Amino acid sequence: MEIEAHLHMWLSLLIRWAHLIVGIAWIGASFYFNWLENHLQRQNQQEGTAGDLWAVHGGGFYYLKKFEVAPGQLPPTLHWFKWEAYATWISGMALLVVVFYWNAQTYMLSPGAGGLSPGAAISVGILALLSSWIFYDVICCRLSGPEWLVALLIFTWFVILAWVLSSLLSGRAAYIHVGAAIGTIMVANVFRVIIPAQKDLVNAVSEKRVPDPGKGRSALQRSRHNNYLTLPVLFIMISGHYPASYGHPHNWLVLLVFSLAAVAIRHYFNIRHLPGFRAWPLIPAVLLLVGLIIVTAPDSATVSKAETLTESVDSRDVYEVVESRCTACHAATPSFQGFASAPLGIELDSPEKMQLHAEKIYQAVAITRTMPLANLTQMTDTERHLIARWFEQRDAETQR
Ligand code: HEC
Structure with a gap:
């Protein structure tokens, strides 16, 4: 099981890497040709030529010329730009499968x-x-x-x-x-x-x-x-x-x-x-x-709900919630199926680590509510309010 999660992580990393490389090649070439088109010198061109330009790059001079329609006869080698686009799509689909569908x-x-x-x-x-x-x-x-x-x-x-x-x-x-x-x-x-x-x-x-x-x-x-x-x-x-x-x-x-x-x-x-x-x-x-x-600024609704919890929040209660809802994934060795290590390196498997990530926890649980992932560990709203209250009290204390 662990080895599967490990291999899955590498597969995802390698495909993402490839996707980025071919994507840069594709979009980079497309930006470059747009740039060429926009910067061609178009005045006083000879018959059949739409424009030309000079450029210096990487220690050499380049002279480029665009034909109005086409050269009279085809050159022996003509470069095409298409595999960058196809490879971007293919690697993107592979990434979609490996990250999302898997x-x-x-x-x-x-x-x-x-x-x-x-x-x-x-x-x-x-x-x-x-x-x-x-x-x-x-x-x-x-x-x-x-x-x-x-x-x-x-x-x-x-x-x-x-x-x-x-x-x-x-x-x-x-x-x-x-x-x-x-x-x-x-x-x-x-x-x-x-x-x-x-x-x-x-x-x-x-x-x-x-x-x-x-x-x-x-x-x-x-x-x-x-x-x-x-x-x-x-x-x-x-x-x-x-x-x-x-x-x-x-x-x-x-x-x-x-x-x-x-x-x-x-x-x-x-x-x-x-x-x-x-x-x-x-x-x-x-x-x-x-x-x-x-x-998109955090709205005050979560905050005001949290305020209804007037008594001061004990960190130990908060840690209990984190332990039951988060550490299946966010631990040095996660127990949740499919995870080889804590997502984004965020480990929450001790009260100290929880304190370290307090602000991120607050954001993810109370503001964006994107965590627990897909609420797989079924966190309740009361627990979210508890965490919000805990963070706000903690915040107020550090500001004093
Ligand atoms: C089922 C596994 C799982 C559980 C349970 C889970 N997380 Fe996560 N968490 C993830 C994954 C995966 C990511 C990385 C998402 C990404 O790549 O953007 C993540 C990212 C995060 C992040 C950083 C990105 C963000 O969304 O802000 C924080 C903070 C976080 N989790 C906090 C928590 C807290 C707090 C809990 C418990 C209330 C929790 N997570 C429960 C899987 C989980």
Whole structure:
């Protein structure tokens, strides 16, 4: 058993590592090509050339040139950028399975919501990825309306998805599935639209025919979408480590507001090289982020409930609660199935260690209520209030 948890930990770490590496390669290349496009020197170009630029990096000079359409004949080696995207999706799916589906009981389910079985929760997750791509693709292919309408429909889809998932699954699982749905759309865009259009372009050059303009237009639209989806997806991927985001009672709204800010920031990077005042997208972005910080501040409800416990709280009673609700996982050698060591190194298996982590315990138990994980150890509200009261008294004492 212990060896299984140990191997599981390593598997998860190695896949996460790989996912990060290929993700950096993919998004890094995409940022780089966006940058190129925005910084090409376009004046006084010779016939057939759209722009060029000089760069210095790593001890060498580079000269890059973009063709208006295509070179007269294909070069012997042409570099493609697609495996970074595919590998990011494949490793991401593997991570989803290893971290979330492997221990679905622990990570997919939320104590309050849904009452789903682990199998049903996994099905909901997979369905979210599939249906998002189908909906998105149909909207892009069938709708000939203006681009803002397409964007509005995609956004509405994600509002509904975030809301549905957060009412059926644990906050972390809901977040990661919204992120994975966006990631799936982005990779499927590369696989199904952008790369086929590039193949057509390359074939057209060697066959000396005109490339299919429809394919080119779709590819441009999809890469523009991918561009705006990058920053939201990166936020969602790291937010699982911040319980104040996914643990908020309106966690789906937190996700959407942050995503809007991220889109605005991306827009700023897309237009900042243009002449004139181009920093305006940062204004809504900053307002949205500041608003989020204010709205997600711990509300006083837990605190005032805790105040109803007027008599002073004995640390020994608190430790008893921690021992019965937390140390199955948070101990040097956890007894809970699937844990090889204390999660995030937070050990709570002695009164001293409990004191050491007092503030974190208070946050996780009384404010975000993300602990005990999925409330697997069935902590009661009375116990949460006890811990809140204990921390507040302790806090007041240290301030005196
Ligand atoms: C079923 C196992 C389990 C139980 C029981 C459990 N935890 Fe956790 N805890 C975890 C895991 C897993 C993480 C890491 C989550 C992550 O990676 O973000 C964690 C993270 C934490 C963190 C740091 C991140 C956060 O959410 O703030 C704190 C603090 C914490 N737990 C406190 C507690 C306390 C206090 C209890 C008892 C009331 C408790 N936990 C019960 C599994 C558990």
